[in-house]
Amino acid sequence: MSGVYQRHWPGDKDRPALALHCMLASGSYWGPIADRLNGRIDLQAFDMPGHGRSGDWTPEPGGPDYHTTITRIAASFIDRPLDLIGHSMGATVALRIAVAAPEAVRSLTLIEPVLFAAAPDPLQQARDAEILGLVAEGRDKDATRAFIDAWGAQSFDDMDPRAQVQMQQRIGMVANNVAALSHDNAGILRDGGLEAIDAPVLLISGQDSTPVVHAIADALAARLPDVGRATVPGAGHMLPITHPDQVAGLINVNLDRA
Template identity: 70%
Template structure:
């Protein structure tokens, strides 16, 4: 798409890497992590459509769903095997790329992947229903409040009016990812796909994250051939922002494994 804002933190030119951010944020939060990595990788990223400095996502008839569109954008950055890092929805996109083209991934770091199809959860079902009811009623801000009450670092009421308007727009993008994340429309979990990833994988979670995160990590780890697990004490879902140095240290461990 035009109007995609790209980010680059220069490092070792022989070690390309790509980092994918979560919903309702931007690629800017990889900056402190890149700094903590000290140039170990040549890190690229981008602001997903409708986020940060990128243009809004305005699909035409026949265009793919949001998750597929962002996956294709991410894949366009890959010219040779690289270290792939993702957080939340970014982690599900990274995993989707890895199962589709395992030869393109040198290492895979998944921070709180929200692939709910791997571990169906009643609390997440209830949250999705609450969000959908608000969207059906035309109250996008209430839907965003419901989402951020679980998956954000602060509530909507704490945000300035301009930021509230942004999250109210973005919540429709969150809803668009539902079929992929809850029902695995991308077939990421199909038999044999996770098992075909031969790169070292690290699953990182926050100690204080919703329980479904641990269940998802359990389900993925049981099928990945070369996998490590790590938990950041005192951290929640937004740990790349709240605990960048700890997250960078764990990423570095997985880089070394590759």
């Protein structure tokens, strides 16, 4: 995993866990949640390529797309059944792993998984088209503004200028994810896939998140054999950052179920 920055919050060695962050962020935001879990799990995370302290990611002709790249990195952390936690795009990677290798997952906590293919939505399709179009035109700042204003904890224009620049440099990775998230080119939703996950699953949503997030949770919950649902009042999409107390508490609930 050359160039991939790894993070570790030590805890119970008999409860290995892996947490996967969202796009345009880093694994650092799992730290406050790990603190609130008080060592109950031995939590690892990593900064996805092009994020945080990890090296850049450049797509190669004929090589894996970004979602597949992240899935392969995440899978390399797994050598025995573990508690798997993911947020946003990271939650779709966690779900992809659980579908491919259900025996590797002890519990699965999915915070706002943005698997748009599970609940096709005209507004989200318009967002995809807008961001793809702006990136193709070289208008990275406008593309980043459109993405952050839809999914961020604050508006793009209110962010620190340095953070704005960093996110603009990464927006191409967001565009690269459209095939995986909106068209399910990884086959996460294939017949029998979700139904084969026998670990307890918890779907966590922010009350104030965009409607497509709740529709996705509905669609996934209808197919998962052992699933719980939770909604955090007053929270939006970035609830691991804005509401760590509630998110940690809900993760604890799912750990109890495993």
